Every structure is written in C-alpha cells, then in structure tokens.
Amino acid sequence: MRHICKTFNPGTVSEVPLFRDFNLTLRRGSFAAVVGSNGSGKTTILNILCGSVTPDSGEAAVAGQEIVGMPEYRISRFVGRVFQDPAAGTCPALTVLENLSLADNKGKRFGLSGGVSRKRTDFYRSQLELLKLGLEDKLDLPVASLSGGQRQALALLICVMTPIKLLILDEHTAALDPKSSETVMELTDRIVREKRLTVLMVTHNLKYAVGYGDRLLMMHRGRIVLDAEGEAKRALGIRSLTEKFDEISLEAGNSV
Amino acid sequence: MDIFLGLANNVLTEGLIYAVMAIGVYVTYSVLNFPDLSVDGTFPLGACVTGALILRGANPLAACLVSFLCGAAAGCATGLLHVRLHITDLLSGILVMTGLWSVNLAVTGGTAVLAYFKDPTIFNSGFGAALATAAGDWGPALLALLCCAAVKLAVDLYLRTKSGLLLRAAGDNPQYVVSLGKNPGNMKILGLMIGNGCTALAGSVLSQQSGSANIYSGTGMVVMALASVIIGTSLFGRLKALRATSAVVLGTIVYKACLVAAMQLGLPTNYLKLLMAVLFTVALVLRQAAPSGRGKKHVDPTKI
Amino acid sequence: MKNILKKMLAVGMAASVIATAGACSSSSKSTGSASATGSSSPVSSASAADTAGASSAGKKATVGVIQYATHPSLDNCYAGLKEGLKEAGFEEGSNLTIDFQNAQADNSNSDLMAKNMVSKKCDMIVAIATPAAMSAFSAARNADIPVVFTAVSDPVSAQLVSSLEKPGNNCTGSSDVLPLDAQVKMIRAFLPKAKKLGVLYTTSEPNSVSQLKTLKEIAPKYDFEVVDVGITNSSEVASGAASLVAKGVDCVNNFTDNNVVNSLPVLLQETGKAKIPVFGSEVEQVKNGCLASQSIDYVALGKETGKMAAKILKGEAKASETPVYVVSEGKPVYNKSVLGAFGLTLPSDYAGAEAVEASK
Numbered sequence: 063m064r065h066i067c068k069t070f071n072p073g074t075v076s077e078v079p080l081f082r083d084f085n086l087t088l089r090r091g092s093f094a095a096v097v098g099s100n101g102s103g104k105t106t107i108l109n110i111l112c113g114s115v116t117p118d119s120g121e122a123a124v125a126g127q128e129i130v131g132m133p134e135y136r137i138s139r140f141v142g143r144v145f146q147d148p149a150a151g152t153c154p155a156l157t158v159l160e161n162l163s164l165a166d167n168k169g170k171r172f173g174l175s176g177g178v179s180r181k182r183t184d185f186y187r188s189q190l191e192l193l194k195l196g197l198e199d200k201l202d203l204p205v206a207s208l209s210g211g212q213r214q215a216l217a218l219l220i221c222v223m224t225p226i227k228l229l230i231l232d233e234h235t236a237a238l239d240p241k242s243s244e245t246v247m248e249l250t251d252r253i254v255r256e257k258r259l260t261v262l263m264v265t266h267n268l269k270y271a272v273g274y275g276d277r278l279l280m281m282h283r284g285r286i287v288l289d290a291e292g293e294a295k296r297a298l299g300i301r302s303l304t305e306k307f308d309e310i311s312l313e314a315g316n317s318v
Numbered sequence: 319m320d321i322f323l324g325l326a327n328n329v330l331t332e333g334l335i336y337a338v339m340a341i342g343v344y345v346t347y348s349v350l351n352f353p354d355l356s357v358d359g360t361f362p363l364g365a366c367v368t369g370a371l372i373l374r375g376a377n378p379l380a381a382c383l384v385s386f387l388c389g390a391a392a393g394c395a396t397g398l399l400h401v402r403l404h405i406t407d408l409l410s411g412i413l414v415m416t417g418l419w420s421v422n423l424a425v426t427g428g429t430a431v432l433a434y435f436k437d438p439t440i441f442n443s444g445f446g447a448a449l450a451t452a453a454g455d456w457g458p459a460l461l462a463l464l465c466c467a468a469v470k471l472a473v474d475l476y477l478r479t480k481s482g483l484l485l486r487a488a489g490d491n492p493q494y495v496v497s498l499g500k501n502p503g504n505m506k507i508l509g510l511m512i513g514n515g516c517t518a519l520a521g522s523v524l525s526q527q528s529g530s531a532n533i534y535s536g537t538g539m540v541v542m543a544l545a546s547v548i549i550g551t552s553l554f555g556r557l558k559a560l561r562a563t564s565a566v567v568l569g570t571i572v573y574k575a576c577l578v579a580a581m582q583l584g585l586p587t588n589y590l591k592l593l594m595a596v597l598f599t600v601a602l603v604l605r606q607a608a609p610s611g612r613g614k615k616h617v618d619p620t621k622i
Numbered sequence: 623m624k625n626i627l628k629k630m631l632a633v634g635m636a637a638s639v640i641a642t643a644g645a646c647s648s649s650s651k652s653t654g655s656a657s658a659t660g661s662s663s664p665v666s667s668a669s670a671a672d673t674a675g676a677s678s679a680g681k682k683a684t685v686g687v688i689q690y691a692t693h694p695s696l697d698n699c700y701a702g703l704k705e706g707l708k709e710a711g712f713e714e715g716s717n718l719t720i721d722f723q724n725a726q727a728d729n730s731n732s733d734l735m736a737k738n739m740v741s742k743k744c745d746m747i748v749a750i751a752t753p754a755a756m757s758a759f760s761a762a763r764n765a766d767i768p769v770v771f772t773a774v775s776d777p778v779s780a781q782l783v784s785s786l787e788k789p790g791n792n793c794t795g796s797s798d799v800l801p802l803d804a805q806v807k808m809i810r811a812f813l814p815k816a817k818k819l820g821v822l823y824t825t826s827e828p829n830s831v832s833q834l835k836t837l838k839e840i841a842p843k844y845d846f847e848v849v850d851v852g853i854t855n856s857s858e859v860a861s862g863a864a865s866l867v868a869k870g871v872d873c874v875n876n877f878t879d880n881n882v883v884n885s886l887p888v889l890l891q892e893t894g895k896a897k898i899p900v901f902g903s904e905v906e907q908v909k910n911g912c913l914a915s916q917s918i919d920y921v922a923l924g925k926e927t928g929k930m931a932a933k934i935l936k937g938e939a940k941a942s943e944t945p946v947y948v949v950s951e952g953k954p955v956y957n958k959s960v961l962g963a964f965g966l967t968l969p970s971d972y973a974g975a976e977a978v979e980a981s982k
Contacts, residue, residue, distance in 0.1 A: 139499035151497070155490045156483070164483055168498050174476070177483035221497070324741025332734065419854065423826055430826040433756060433781035435763065528760040530781075532729050532753070533826060581738065587724045587731065 084120075084284060088228075088277075093254055093261040095271040097307065098281035104264045108230050111262070113137040125227040139169050142221030144214065144234040151217025154206035158197060158216065161205055162186045165220040189219060193249060211242025215249055222253055229254070231263040235270070243267075247274065268307065272300050280306065327459050329578050333571035334462035335524045336542065338469045340550070340570045341563055342516025343543035345473065346393075348551065348562070350489040350509040352400075355411030355540050359418030360392045360514045362536040364521030366425040369432035369531030378440045382522050389518025390511040392418060397507030422533045432531040439526035458527060465523055469516060470563045476512070485509050517543070545598045546570035552605040573597070683712060683746070683935050684719045686739030688758055690751035691727040693883065694906030698920035699750050699772050699927070706928020712935065727880075729753055736761035746770060746935055748927070749795075752780055752829075759793050768934050768941040771795030772927040773920065775829040775878070777946055786946045794934075796927045796947040800833055800877065800903055803840050804916040808954055809901055810844040811969040812914060813873055818849050820871030820898075822862050822889060823879045825852040830879040837875070859885040863892035874900045876907060886910055899964050905955045909978050913960050916952035923949050 086107065088094055098104045109115035110122055113134035122130050129137050145151055152161050163178045166186075183201065190198040193215050197208075205213060214234055221229060231250065235243040251274050254261050265271055271278055278295045280288035280303075288306060290298055339361060346354040364385035371381040392414055399410040426432050440446045441458055450457030476482045488495045488505035495502040517539075525531045550569020554560050560568075573594075580593050687703070689696050700722075704714060712718040721739060725732035736757040739747050747762055748770045749755040755771035759782050762769050771782060772795050783789035786797070809819065819841060823830035834850055841848045849869050853862040859882060866874060874893055876882055882889060883903075890911045893900050902912030904920065926947050933939040954975035961968065968975065 133501070135496045135499055135501045138497045143497060145493075150491070150493050153487045153490045153494050156486060160483060160486075164480075164487055164494075164498060167480055172480040172484045172500065174479045174481055177478050177480045321742050324743075325738060328734065328737040328741055332737075428826070428831070429828045431753070431756065431780065431828070433779075435760065435781050528733055528757070529763075530756050530760065535729050537728070538730075578734065578738065581723070581735065587726050590726075590731070 086279075086286070088260060088262060090125075090260050091258055092277055093259075093275035094263065094277040094279060095275045096262065096264045096279045096281060097266070097268060097271045097303075098279075099283075099307075101283070102281040103284040104281050105232065108143070108232050108262065108264060111137075111228065111230060112141060112143050127227075140227045141230060142226040142228070143230040143232060144217050144221055146233040146236050148210040148213040148217065148237060151220065152205045152213055155204060157202050157204050158190075158208075159183065159186065159201040161216065161220060162189075162223070165223045168224045189223065192253075193219060195245070209242070210238050211245055214238060214242075214246050218246070218250060218253065222257055222259065227260065229259045229261045231261065231265075233264055233266060236266060250274070268300055268303050272298060272303060278303075324455070325578055325582065327455060329571065329574045331459040331462045331527070332524075333574040334459070334466040334567070335520055335527065336546065336574065337466050337520075337567040337570040338523065339517045339520035339539065340543050340546040340566045341466075341469055341473055342513040342520070343540070344513075344547050344563065344566045345485075345509055345516070346513035347544060347547060348489075349477070349486055350506060350513075352407050352489070352506060352510065353411065354393075354396060354510060354513060355408060356392060356396050356414035356418065356514065357411075357517050357540040357543055358536040358538070359415035359422070360389045360517045360536070361521040361539045362422050362531070362533050363388055363392060363418055363425070364518030365525035365531040365535055366422045366432065366533060367518070368522040368525050369434055370425050370427075372434050372437045372439065372526070373432060375437075378438055378443060378526060381526075382440065382519060385522035386515040386519045389521075390515035392518070393510035393512070393514030394507055396514070397503075397510040401503035401506055419533070426531065426533060430533050433529065434531075435529040439529065440523070441527055462523070462527075465519075466567060469519065470567060473512070473516075474561060474563055481508075541594075541598075542573065545594060545601070546573050548598065548605060549573055549601040552601045555605075682717050682719070684721065684742075684744045685712075685931070685935070686721045686735075686742070686744040686747045687723065688732060688735050688739075688747065688749045688754040689722070689724050690732060690749075690754040691880070691884075692724060693751075693880070694910075695878065695883075695904050695920045696750045696773060698906070699924040702921035702924020702926075703748060703750075703772065703928040703931070704924075705921070706925035706930075707932050708928075709925070710929050710932030710936075712932050725754060725757075729757070732757040733761070740765045740767060743767075746931060748772070748931060749774075752776075755782055755793075755795070756780055759791070762793075763791065767792070769793040769795075770927060770931045770934065770941065772924060773798055775799060776832065779828065783946060786948060789942055789944065789946065792941045794930070794941045794944045794946055796923055796930070796949065798878070798918050798920070798923060799948060799950045800836075800918070801916050801950050801952045802833065802836050803843075804952060804954075805875065805901065805903075806837070806840050806844045806846060808914060808916055808972065809873060809875065810846070811971050812901075812966060813899070816872035817845075817847060818869070818871040818873075819846040820866040820869070820874040821848060821850040821877070822859065822866060822874065822882050823850065823852060823877055824881045825854060827879055827881075830877045833877040853881065856881040856885050859888045860892060863889045867892055867896045867898060871898060873898060876900065876903045876912070878903050883907065886912075897964070899960070899966075905978060908955050908957050909980055911960060911980065912957065913964065913966075914954065914956035914972075914975070917955050918949055918952045 096104045106115060110117055111124065111129070113129060113132055117130060121128060124141060159178055166182060186201065187198045195212055195215055197212060197216065205216065208216065235246050238246060247270055263275065276295065277291045278288065278298065279286055339357070343354070343357060346352050367385045367388050368381040371384060372378060396410045396414045399405045399413060400407055405413070441461060442450070446457070446461050449460050453460055477486065484495060484500060485505050485508065488502045492502035495505060521535065546569040547566050549572055550566040551562060553572065554565035554568050555562060576597055577590065580590060585593060687700065689700055707718060714720050721744065723735040725735060732754050736747065740761045744767060746768050747758045749758040750772050752774045755774050758769045769792065771777065771793070774780065774782065774795060774797055777783045777795065777797055778785060782793050783791060821834060821837065823834055825831070838848050849866065849871050851862045851865045853859060886907060890900060899913040902908045902915040904915060905917040908915045908917065930944060930947060934941050934944065954972050955978050956968065956975050958977045958979065
C-alpha cells in the first residue's frame with residue numbers, strides 16, 4: 063500500500079517570510095481541513111501543491127511524485143482543485159455535456175476524434191444523477207446559465223471524474239449562499255467517501271472544519287498551531303475552536 | 319438588371335474570398351479570445367508567397383497550400399511571442415505584423431508589386447478554367463464559393479473534435495485547460511496558426527484572382543475581418559439554424575455589399591471609411607443589446 | 623426595441639441594394655469628378671442621363687476613370703485627359719459620360735472600382751498611375767473593354783503591355799520617364815559648387831528604385847555624388863530627411879515617389895532648417911516650395927492620353943496595336959521666392975525658364 067507523504071520544507075520568503083522550514087505530511091485517504099487567519103499561509107500551501115507557486119527551497123511530493131518545479135498543467139493530471147470562484151472551474155460558454163466530455167479526456171490525447179461522445183452521455187447522466195441537483199436534464203445547456211451552487215457541484219464532479227491522487231478544495235463554498243453551501247459540502251463528503259480520496263480543504267467556515275473530515279489543522283503565520291486527528295478532532299467542539307481562533311486572530315490584528 | 323447581377327457577382331466573389339480570412343479571424347478573435355493584429359501582415363504574405371511561387375512556375379494549388387503553411391508559421395510566431403516571452407496579445411500581433419513587412423519585401427525580391435497575369439492560377443487553369451467555360455462570368459464566384467465552403471467545413475469539423483473543443487475551452491477559461499492537464503499556451507499557438515493560415519490562404523486566392531501580388535494589400539484587413547465577424551455574429555448569430563462560421567461568411571458578404579452599394583450610390587470615396595466605421599459601430603451596438611447580455615457573445619460553432 | 627433596430631438596419635440595407643439596382647439599370651451615371659482640391663460633388667445621375675439621351679452628336683461613350691490617389695501630378699493628368707478627349711470630340715455631358723473614381727491610395731478600393739466598371743459595361747477604362755492600371759487591366763482582361771493608362775513609369779514590368787511598341791493586350795497608354803539627365807544638368811547650373819546630391823525614396827516603389835539607379839549613373843557626369851536614404855512608408859519621411867541633412871548633402875532631388883511627394887512639406891521643413899534646396903520632379907512640387915525642376919507636363923501627358931483614348935473609342939485604332947506614348951522631355955520651371963530665399967540667382971542658361979509661384 064502506498065503511503066502518501068507530502069513532506070515539504072519550504073523556506074518561502076515573500077514580503078513577509080512565510081514559511082520557514084514548514085513540514086506537513088498527509089496520509090492517503092485522509093480528509094484534512096485547514097483553517098486559519100488571513101495571511102496564515104493556508105492558500106499558499108494549496109498553491110505550492112498545485113504548482114502555481116514555487117517554494118524557495120524544500121521539496122514537495124504527491125504520492126511519491128516530486129512536484130516542485132513541475133508546470134501547473136502537468137501537476138493537474140493527478141491533483142484536482144476546486145476554486146472559490148464558481149466560474150473558474152468550468153467553461154461558461156460550453157455546455158454541461160461539453161465540459162464533461164473534456165473532463166473525461168483528462169490525461170489523454172486531445173486529438174482529432176469527435177469531441178463529444180454520445181456513447182458516454184449515459185455515463186455522464188448517471189454521474190450527474192449522483193449529484194442530485196437535476197443537472198442530468200441540463201446536459202445541453204451552457205454552463206453560464208447554471209447557478210453558482212450547480213456550477214461548483216459540476217466543478218467538483220469534473221475534478222473527480224478521472225482518478226486523482228489529491229483533491230484540493232480552496233474555500234469552494236465561500237462564494238455560495240448558505241443553502242448551496244450545505245448542498246455542496248454534503249456532496250463533497252459523499253463523493254470523497256465513495257471514491258476514498260485524499261483531500262485537503264481550506265475553509266473559513268469553522269462548522270465545516272469541525273463537521274467534516276478526519277483531521278483539522280489550524281494555521282497562523284506560516285506555522286501549524288493546532289493539529290487534531292481522529293479522536294482528538296472529534297473531541298473538539300466549535301466553541302473551543304472559535305476561542306483558539308480568536309486568540310490567534312487578535313494576535314494577528316494586534317501585530318498588524 | 320444585368321448591371322445589378324454583375325455587381326452582385328463582384329460582391330459575392332470578393333466577399334467569399336475575404337470570408338476565408340474572416341473565418342480565420344473568427345477562430346482567433348471569437349473562439350480563442352485573442353485580438354490578433356498580425357492579419358495585416360499575414361494577408362499580403364499569402365499573396366506575395368503565391369506570386370513568387372507562380373512566377374517560378376509552381377502549381378497554383380500548391381501555391382495555395384504553401385501560403386497556408388506560411389500563414390500558420392506567422393501565427394506560430396505570434397503565439398510564441400505571447401506564450402513563451404509573455405508579450406501581450408496585442409503587441410505580439412503588432413510585432414509580427416511589423417516583421418512581416420520586411421519578410422514580404424524579401425519574398426517579392428524588393429518590389430511592391432508582382433504581376434503574373436499570364437501565368438496559370440486556380441482561376442484560369444484546371445478546374446477553375448472548366449468552371450469558367452461552364453458558368454461564364456460566374457465561374458470565379460463559384461470557385462470562390464467552393465474555396466470558402468471547403469475552409470468553412472474544415473473549420474467546423476475541427477471545432478467539433480476533442481482538439482477543437484479544447485481550443486474553445488482555452489479561449490473561454492484557460493484555467494480550465496490547465497486543470498485538464500494541458501498547456502493553454504499551446505492551444506493558443508494552435509489557434510493562431512489556424513487563424514493566420516486561413517488569412518494567408520485568403521490573400522493567396524485574392525491575389526490569384528486579380529493576377530498580381532501587392533505588399534500593400536494587407537492594410538486595413540484586420541478592421542475588415544473584425545467588422546465582418548462582428549456584423550455576421552450580430553445579425554445572423556441569433557438564428558439557431560446557422561453556425562457561427564456561416565454567420566461570419568454572410569457578414570463578410572454584407573460588408574462588401576454595403577461598400578459596393580455606397581460606391582454606386584455616389585458616396586465620395588473619402589467617406590467610405592467613415593461609412594464602414596458607422597456600420598461597424600451599429601453592429602457592435604446591436605450585439606450588446608443581445609438578450610443574453612454577455613459582453614462578448616460566444617456563438618456556439620457546433621450548433622446545428 | 624433592439625429587435626426593431628435590427629430590422630430597420632436590415633430594411634435599410636435592402637433598400638440600398640434596391641436603390642443600387644434601380645440606379646444601375648438606368649444608364650451609367652457620372653459621379654462628380656474630384657479635382658486637385660480633393661472635393662467631390664454628389665451624384666447627378668438623372669440629369670446626365672437625360673442630356674446624354676437627348677444629344678445626337680455621335681455615339682455616346684461611357685468611360686470609367688480610376689485615379690489612384692489625390693496627387694498633383696495625377697490630378698493634372700486627369701485635367702489633361704478631359705481636355706484631350708474634348709479636343710478629339712468627346713465632351714463630357716454631351717456624348718461622353720465619365721464615371722470618375724478616386725481609390726484613395728487603397729488597392730482593394732481600386733480593384734473593386736475596376737470590377738464595378740467592367741460590370742457596368744463601360745466602353746473604356748482609363749487608369750491613372752500604376753496600381754490603378756493593374757487593377758483595371760486585371761478586371762478588364764476577360765471582358766472586351768480596352769484599358770488606357772497614364773502616368774505609369776514602367777508598363778512592361780507591370781505586365782500591362784508586352785512591349786512599348788506593340789502592347790499586344792487590349793491595353794495601352796502613356797508613360798512618364800523622368801528626364802534625369804536634364805535635371806542633374808540643371809541642378810549643376812543652379813549650384814555650381816554643390817558636391818553631394820541627396821535623394822529620399824521609398825524602397826518598395828519600383829519606379830523610385832530604377833530612377834535611383836539611373837541617377838547614380840548620370841551623377842558623376844556632372845561631378846555629383848549621390849547620397850540616398852531609403853524609407854518604407856510616409857511616416858518615415860521626417861526622419862529620412864533629417865538623416866539626409868545629417869549626411870551633409872548640399873541639395874536634394876525628388877523622384878515621383880508617392881510617399882515623398884505626398885509628404886513634401888515635411889521634407890521641405892527639414893531641409894529648410896538646414897538651408898538645403900530641394901529640386902522637384904514636377905511643376906506642382908516647385909509651386910509648393912521646391913527650387914526648380916525639369917518638369918514633365920502632366921497636363922500635356924493627360925491630353926495625349928485623351929486623344930489616344932478618343933481614337934480607340936471611335937474605333938479608329940486598337941489598343942493592342944497602339945504604341946505606348948512615352949514622354950521624356952521636361953521644361954524647366956523654378957520658384958522665384960524660393961530662389962530669393964536661398965540667395966541664388968537664375969543661371970543664364972535657364973533664363974527662359976518659367977517662373978512659378980506658390981499655389982494658395
């Protein structure tokens with residue numbers, strides 16, 4: 063069984079020295095939630111793992127594959143990412159069917175064969191039914207006409223349609239209204255469980271951080287200040303988490 | 319009536335030839351979202367390469383093909399400037415257009431005009447000649463129609479393939495292409511190659527139709543092509559029955575028709591450009607008034 | 623609301639197309655002729671058609687004229703053309719309708735205009751300047767319409783005619799070759815001590831390139847050294863002129879280079895600052911500030927062309943057999959005020975030169 067290590071010691075120096083000898087290892091199949099104040103570095107971790115930011119030094123690996131220095135699009139073949147902005151994860155001008163056809167082809171050659179395969183339409187339909195959002199009837203509609211929640215759900219589906227080693231959720235419910243947020247979060251949980259994915263989720267929503275996943279990380283100014291796994295995590299209540307969060311937020315507020 | 323038919327013949331012939339270029343600009347501007355100004359240089363490139371080749375005895379069809387490839391190379395240059403050197407899209411096009419001026423002069427051997435009235439072209443030899451004898455005055459228009467239809471069908475088919483779909487995605491949301499594991503920069507280069515190839519082909523066909531190649535023939539082409547694309551998609555894009563490429567072809571013909579009508583109605587030539595600007599503006603306004611409301615309307619090229 | 627706008631536009635376009643049909647199915651119209659001032663009058667189709675129909679003098683001819691650009695020499699050609707036609711019996715308004723089009727230096731306009739004239743079955747197309755001639759030739763070669771050109775320096779290399787003596791195609795006309803030898807001789811007479819003769823030209827204009835070559839062969843005869851600066855378009859005239867000045871030329875000579883002639887004021891400004899006289903290639907340039915010129919009389923050239931055209935119209939001659947009329951003699955003209963400004967005197971050999979004054 064492969065043991066997924068994501069070890070990285072980046073000593074990133076931006077205007078503010080963010081990471082000095084930062085280490086994080088995530089076990090395969092683990093669903094980790096990351097919370098933290100602004101500027102704590104949680105988004106930077108995601109960026110490093112996706113390849114859009116390169117650390118000054120140190121290594122990072124996903125499933126044993128070194129990713130530092132690899133171009134972003136190549137990393138995307140085995141690392142999926144759902145963005146905060148619902149518009150970023152799909153192509154608004156293309157139809158749902160076209161988006162899914164493209165996603166289906168991820169990792170394979172985009173040659174001169176037919177773009178949209180009618181044969182796979184049934185498969186797409188079944189996948190969309192899992193989302194329980196009624197999207198299976200909207201295959202030929204352009205994605206621009208879907209709501210934010212529907213788009214994020216679609217983006218999620220697109221990410222996981224092909225096998226990936228790591229799923230990154232970048233505050234993916236932050237831009238949605240509360241009802242859609244709930245729906246998408248439940249969906250996320252269901253999909254992650256079914257496909258047994260390894261997930262790293264960044265969120266501002268402490269309720270979700272506590273309620274979902276088997277590991278909780280709280281970050282502050284480039285360091286992990288809280289790391290609760292399994293039992294310890296379940297024992298955490300929202301209140302204690304909020305207190306701890308206030309502590310560090312105040313600190314950040316004061317120091318700024 | 320005779321004269322009207324004659325004028326219509328002119329409009330159709332020229333409109334259909336320029337439509338080939340408009341289709342190319344449609345691919346770069348509408349699908350790929352890349353305003354490519356190098357068209358002013360690629361159009362005469364096709365003409366000059368054709369002139370140079372035909373004067374050396376080349377087969378006119380081969381000249382067309384080589385022109386397309388040269389245009390594709392120019393598009394590749396623009397793409398590389400943009401993707402690898404991170405120069406903005408506008409400037410990349412301008413740089414290539416400027417550079418092509420010298421390339422065109424080199425191709426013609428330093429003169430501004432290459433005349434080859436007596437040499438075989440696609441219009442007066444082979445199939446083209448047969449068409450001319452069969453259809454008389456309408457021969458060239460028919461041949462232009464065939465060329466345009468061929469290019470249009472090829473582009474339509476391409477946009478329905480996986481690669482074409484990816485191209486559309488690259489123009490719509492490059493981040494999506496990245497998340498698919500592909501480099502959007504490469505798709506941009508490919509799209510530019512197709513677009514400029516079509517433009518050079520249009521230059522080649524037009525030059526063969528008039529029997530001479532002129533390095534100044536590219537001036538104002540980008541405006542004409544963009545106007546055709548926008549007029550076409552504004553006026554005809556809403557019709558569900560029409561693919562976007564067809565709309566663009568019709569747009570070019572409408573543009574030319576307005577030009578000829580204005581000339582015939584006695585509009586002083588000085589004001590022609592003003593007329594075209596007015597028409598262009600009207601088309602843009604109509605487009606923005608579209609019910610879908612998006613600033614830049616993406617017309618689905620595969621819709622039947 | 624917007625849909626209504628769209629419909630109105632569609633209707634408007636349809637209306638213009640129908641109007642075109644109506645206008646064209648009556649006789650060919652005469653559009654207002656653009657003179658040197660560049661203005662044009664609106665179309666007057668009905669009146670010209672009516673008077674033409676009422677006249678009985680000879681056969682009524684329709685001649686399409688394409689002038690490539692607004693340019694003093696070309697404007698003079700057109701004026702001369704009309705005079706020549708008139709002298710030969712074709713008067714505009716009575717038995718002649720002229721469809722005059724100015725291509726505004728745009729090749730696609732020129733092509734389209736030529737094709738339209740062919741579609742309207744004009745009896746003849748007259749083209750002023752090489753690009754217009756090529757458009758006309760290309761459009762008319764499959765129709766039975768003769769093409770007469772004027773102000774084309776090298777019709778053979780433009781493939782308009784097989785040879786100057788026997789054109790061979792249904793195309794002939796008149797050609798202007800600059801009298802460079804006489805020009806340099808005149809410059810030497812005006813400036814006995816000058817050494818360097820500067821030339822500004824467009825590298826892609828074949829006329830200019832061949833004229834430069836000829837000039838370089840002639841210059842040593844008169845003890846001149848030619849200094850040339852090539853430009854690629856009209857925006858480079860200023861820097862090209864400055865470059866010539868920096869190279870220390872004593873005087874500048876113009877060819878019939880479109881870019882240079884169109885931007886003459888710019889050139890004159892640069893050279894004027896350095897007190898360097900400019901010799902023009904044609905009388906209009908001298909009027910506009912050049913010192914002197916062995917000027918080809920473009921009006922006379924146009925007139926000869928008009929007479930040639932008239933003969934072909936009457937059927938007395940065929941274009942394919944009419945040799946190209948080549949003009950290579952100029953008459954000296956000079957600008958009195960410019961002469962005074964440079965503190966020069968008129969050389970005795972040229973005492974008979976015509977003094978011209980600035981226009982406007």
